[in-house]
Amino acid sequence: MPSYSAPIKDQQFILHEVLRLSQSNIPGYSDLDPAFTKAILDESGKLASAVMAPLNAVGDRDGCTWDAGKVRTPAGFKQAFEELKSGGWAGIDMPEQYGGQSMPSVIGSAVTEHFMAANQAFSMYHGLTHGAASTILAHGTEAQKDLFLPKMIACDWTGTMNLTEPHCGTDLGLMRTKAIANANGSYAVTGQKIFISAGEHDLAENIIHLVLAKIPGGPEGIKGVSLFIVPKFIVTPEGRLGQRNGVTCGAIERKMGIHGNATCVMNYDGATGYLLGEMHKGMRAMFTMMNEARLGVGMQGLAQASAAYQNAVIYAKERLQGRDVTGIKNPDGPADPLIVHPDIRRSLMDQKSFIEGARALALWAASLIDQAHRLQDAAADGLISLLTPVIKGFLTDQGYAMTVQAQQVFGGHGYIEEWGMSQFTRDARIAMIYEGANGVQALDLVGRKLGQEGGKYIIGFMEHLARFCDENANDAAMAPFVAGIKAASKDLQAAVMYFMQHGIKTPHHALAGSSDFLHLLGHVCLGLMWGEMAKAASTALETGTKDRAFYAAKLTTGQYYMARHLPATALHLARITSGGDTVMALDAEAFSG
Amino acid sequence: MPSYSAPIKDQQFILHEVLRLSQSNIPGYSDLDPAFTKAILDESGKLASAVMAPLNAVGDRDGCTWDAGKVRTPAGFKQAFEELKSGGWAGIDMPEQYGGQSMPSVIGSAVTEHFMAANQAFSMYHGLTHGAASTILAHGTEAQKDLFLPKMIACDWTGTMNLTEPHCGTDLGLMRTKAIANANGSYAVTGQKIFISAGEHDLAENIIHLVLAKIPGGPEGIKGVSLFIVPKFIVTPEGRLGQRNGVTCGAIERKMGIHGNATCVMNYDGATGYLLGEMHKGMRAMFTMMNEARLGVGMQGLAQASAAYQNAVIYAKERLQGRDVTGIKNPDGPADPLIVHPDIRRSLMDQKSFIEGARALALWAASLIDQAHRLQDAAADGLISLLTPVIKGFLTDQGYAMTVQAQQVFGGHGYIEEWGMSQFTRDARIAMIYEGANGVQALDLVGRKLGQEGGKYIIGFMEHLARFCDENANDAAMAPFVAGIKAASKDLQAAVMYFMQHGIKTPHHALAGSSDFLHLLGHVCLGLMWGEMAKAASTALETGTKDRAFYAAKLTTGQYYMARHLPATALHLARITSGGDTVMALDAEAFSG
The missing domain is CATH 1.20.120 (Four Helix Bundle (Hemerythrin (Met), subunit A))
Incomplete structure (x- = not known):
């Protein structure tokens, strides 16, 4: 079974010798000296290696199960989720006001790489919660923030994003889900959403769905879409769980990978929802989540490549097969290790040079976000907006190709599920698709950002x-x-x-x-x-x-x-x-x- | 669920307007006029579309099952195998003397594309039988040919190739399986082989294993390897099935794809084997099978790409999403079909231009084999020997990349198993690995063939x-x-x-x-x-x-x-x-x- 070891030395090199964090004038960066960041990365690395990684193959093999609307996550996920919560990891870069630690994005990103590499399916539960919380943070009323954020940042409640419907994926203007105003200011949301990651599960006591829907009478197409907060359990004004809302999980999908994360069909049947942000400006609010998610998905591409590469390296050093063409390198063994062969090295160098470069890019991007947010730097904001589709599309296309190369190093064993290399490619495959398929990223880049x-x-x-x-x-x-x-x-x-x-x-x-x-x-x-x-x-x-x-x-x-x-x-x-x-x-x- | 339609018009174009078969001086080609080849391709196309393709998803979902050494193939496979046999397809390019139809390889290849595209896992049962029969044809004694070929060419008995052991894949010199001479001229074969496709199943009354093993006292390494015929049931001199031989299937592997084909651990425990070809020259004999298999695997790359592409085209024409950037193309619908979008077309053109080019290459290669065999043309023989690793490696690497692109056209639906696009990529993935991983093909090309x-x-x-x-x-x-x-x-x-x-x-x-x-x-x-x-x-x-x-x-x-x-x-x-x-x-x- 594959193992995972967090690339802390490499991350420290990027943070301190390339980005030179503590010499930056970005607020919060002066605290980020090498000893401090190492202490954090050591801890997240341990959690990733010791707790999350061992559940990766289990989650793939057993998957989630659906029974009468309830979803059970794979054995061990609940316990690991509790460990994640108790370490405060989910809120590391969220405001202290709501229970987070207010650290910069660059630290959040470095930590996220560990979790996503160790267990992508697992990390999506808190990753999506982070995105939903960011959206409420950016667009919610003070009351909404006070009501939802502390629980979400603690991951006592998780979050989702609900965009896709059976007949509309990228083209959200075709959306049919409706939100009808109730007398008390809330809305009744009705419709079906599909491909909802973590839409239902047993890891948290409540699930806060962010749902795109149309308020009748609004503009046609994409301009008439609004965003709603639809909790699985209604939350009382005191923050307690009230009655079960009219949202149910109708089924979960059988997928190529990320089996440990439930991909749900969600049915909204007059579910109570609360407008998040402005009416008919739902896409703008959703893009807060989407941009964060796209950078996170880019990180998944890198992370899966990195995890796969580590295991390919171990195999290439251990597996004895053939002799170095320039002379025997392992005279005491029946053959030389794979790593002596030029084409195996070529493959490992492809992977290594991509992964280390991509890691620097992802961390640089996170520092640009900090620069944009913490210094109100418009140039940094513009640059990250330009680079977001590149990071999403390039890192996931190439990251996937690298998992395929890592699998290839194993020869026939790479194709056998027992060895775990197939899972890296199957899990990495989704990152090229979700949060906007890579062709859509390219369209965004050339048609809009350029x-x-x-x-x-x-x-x-x-x-x-x-x-x-x-x-x-x-x-x-x-x-x-x-x-x-x-x-x-x-x-x-x-x-x-x-x-x-x-x-x-x-x-x-x-x-x-x-x-x-x-x-x-x-x-x-x-x-x-x-x-x-x-x-x-x-x-x-x-x-x-x-x-x-x-x-x-x-x-x-x-x-x-x-x-x-x-x-x-x-x-x-x-x-x-x-x-x-x-x-x-x-x-x-x-x-x- | 995906469908399959045999690309007969395109094949006819290549056969008659590019290769101009009936104008060739290769013996047997003069019969191959357009009406004749079309009649054959129409029939194999029908069998592929109507019988094999509908079983592709079934085979993937249900897979093979192992119980106490017995292997059951997915529901429907047995019936389809009988249809394949009754049509005489398995022996189309095998000698009439042994029950085949003696047609040239170029026809065998064209037909094979249909079967491999419709159902790769299924086609491997007869594909490997073909390879084993070719090896017996090339290296067997007259008695061996008479005893085994008629049954194998009819697919009443199937065949396998047994090379890999747990510690030795590419480096066959490390082999441990032993063959000890019996007094009666046969050998007792003992050892374990892994990754044996179709090693055990319920489609045929006997399975003829071709097994590489070392006769003690022979040269070290690869030069001391011999090839043996080891039937599952001993065959009496009259051609009847005798006692069960000492070969059993210990397990089948859980794999990324080709679930409908049993990948077996085969245990040989003093199994009776018969030397095939010369003692210690087993590798030479095995390469007859391997070269044929490599071209067949290249064809798999093309075939999976072709099947995936067909379904991507259907989806791109049907799925309405977004509007043509230069103006609405489907004014009566809520959106335009995907195929109006330039990046979707770019992807379809990538696939189309690869597939049609690869099809021509595969058929040209088959005609070179005919030229080499039927005209004893040494130049053609040399050229196909040079091109074999290219056809295996390039067509499977690119073919796989094209299945990934076809899957991408489906967006999120491409990741859901129900739509069948994931299976094309998972099945196509093995072709880059088996019969010599593509890095080994590259080594063969540059290190030997060039x-x-x-x-x-x-x-x-x-x-x-x-x-x-x-x-x-x-x-x-x-x-x-x-x-x-x-x-x-x-x-x-x-x-x-x-x-x-x-x-x-x-x-x-x-x-x-x-x-x-x-x-x-x-x-x-x-x-x-x-x-x-x-x-x-x-x-x-x-x-x-x-x-x-x-x-x-x-x-x-x-x-x-x-x-x-x-x-x-x-x-x-x-x-x-x-x-x-x-x-x-x-x-x-x-x-x-």
Whole structure:
């Protein structure tokens, strides 16, 4: 069965040598010295390894069970959830006012990686609660915040998001769920929602559903959608549980993965709901949750890749098969370990260079959120808005591909469920789909984010790249990184130019390249992260670190990414500039077997 | 639930307008006129769609069950197997002498695509029987052939291949299974084999295991391995079933996919076996089976992609979601069908252009086998030996990626087992692993095949590409194809040069690029196929076909491949020539979470 070990050393390197947290002027960051963050990460790492990871395979094998509207989570989940709660982990970056610890997002993100890597299905219960609580925090009335947040932040109550209906996924304007005003100011919500993660379970005494619905008489389509708080049990004004609300779980889905998390069909039958935020402005409120969720899902891509990679490394060192082509490396054994073989190493380096780069990107993104929220920095807010679809789409597409590579290292054993490698790929697969399928992320990026405020944020990002190259132009150790980032920036610039020329005139031409652009920009981001990490590593080496092996490995891994992955920008650019003609030319009838 | 429709029109196009079968001088090809092949493909297509495809989801959901050494296949499999047998399909390209129909491989391959696409787990029962029968045909004594082949070709008895042991997969030299000579010329085989597909089941009255084992006293390692025929029931000299042999199925594996095919742990306990082929030359004999199996597995990659694609197309045309960015296309409906969206089309074109190109490659490969076997053409034999790892590795890696894309078209529904798209990816995943994991295919290609006879076959292939470009240099309609193939050929040539320079001196540098080379060559092959298909399509258009839409779609799809996929050769070349330094630099200890 797979094991999990939290990558604390690597996270500490990013937090303190790359992002240099405690030197930042972001409020709250000055406390984040290395000893403090290490103490936190050690504890969350222990919880992840010792409590959550051992339940991962159990959850996959046994799954959740539905019986007459009740859902039972896999054996052990309830106990683990209590341990999570008692450690206060669910509210680590939530306001102290409501029982949280008010730590910055960057710490919340680092901790979240551990939990998601150890057990994705389990982590979704509190992850979604976090998102729902954030939405109430941003859009709720004071009374709503006081009533719901302390319990949700403690995870005594969990949260959900209810968007999808059988006939409407991405296109929420087609929504049929209705909310009719009651005399007392509440609403009666009626309709069916599907794919509701953690919609019903036995881990908490109450479940707070955030539900999108239409108030009759409002605008057509997406502009007539409002958001409601619909508790499983009505909450009395004193905060006690009242009567059971008219919301039930009709079924749970049989899925490819994340079996330990119940994916529910939720039936609302005149359920009492409370308007959250403004009437008909439900999408705006939901996007608070969605943006947070998208970054969280990006983290899942990285986390599953990381967990799978760790186990592939263990197997590659232990499994004896074949001999090193340049000479026997393990003369006392019947064969050499897999890790001597160049193509196995190539695969492990693909994984390692992606994971470490993605980790830096995810933590940098979290620090941008802190910068935006805690310093009211509009540039940081714009940049994270631009990067959100990239982090969601690129980290989950690539993260999935890396779980497939990790599974491949195991040969036939990778296909046998007993070894646990199949679960990483099956669980990671959902991250490419939920919270907006990756094609929708690409559409958001090219169709909306790129042109925001006249392209201000992508231009700002390109300037950031140029500045990095300038600052390191005379550093010989940085030469391969500067050269790689320069070349990739050129490709990025050419792609942006192409979209500027075609976006309005021939939008099909632009959108035909949207997924490629998402990947192009993703590679540039990871290239930049490797540049930043290389700078930190070479600084450490120059200033006489004792841990030379660690920093030298960073440089090598970065050079690998520069040599083998960053050049993919040219291929993506070639595809983008090939335009939409061959993409759009065929009649629908021409597509067939 | 997914449906399947055999791609007969496309196959006919390849067989008669690209490969021009009946104009070939290969013995047996002159019979293969369009009406004849269509009649066959119509029938196999019907069997695939009506009988095998409906059992695909059933087999996945219910799987095989093991009870005290007996294995039960999913409900319906036995009846379907009888239909397959009564149609004579299993022996279509086997000698008439033993009850087959002696048709060329190219027909066998076309038929096989239908069966594998409709139900991969089911098709493995007769597919492996075919491979075992081929091995007996090539290496058996006349008595062995007479005794086993008629029953196997009729699929009254099925066959298996037994290579893997718990501690030895690719490295068969580590094998522990022993064969001790009995006084009567037979052997007593003892040991454990794992991952034996169709090792035990209820579809046939006998199972003929081909088992690799070591005869004590023979050479060490791989050179001391012999191949044995070990029937489940001993066969009397008159061909009747005798006593139960000492081979039992100890367990079946719980796997990611192909649940309808039993993956068995086989225990041999002094089982009676008969030497097949020469003593200690078991690997040579087994490679007859393996090469056939590798091409068959490549076909699985294509077939799963094709089945998944068909269903993605249906969904993309039916599912209404969002509006065409350039204007409403379905004004009477609440939304436009998914297929109007550029990124959905991009995905469908990725799939379509891969599948049609791969189909041409698989059928061309089968015709090369016919050429090699029926004309004793050494050049064709060398070329197919070079291309076998490419067809296995490239078609399964890409085929898998395409099933993932097809699943993605379904959004959240793609993750729910009820819709059947998850099964395509889970089933397709095994094809990257079995019959030699794709990394091993890459090693075989670069480490062995490339340098065969002084590089004769890769040089021959590059000449073939050059000839194609020369012949079409003045055809304006062919310009994008000639340009694409020329550029890709240049990359291929540069990669081959790199390997020639580094292969012997620094083999790690060469092998670090082996997977990239496999993909580079795979793209070149598909580029060539698209060139050939474009030529056939533009000829049809010039000579006034009535079916202009079909041929125009071929040209467009080919142009799409040229613009968006063939340029990947440059990225693969960049990786290959970046060498092995960063791949091999790290100490094993540097790999960790």
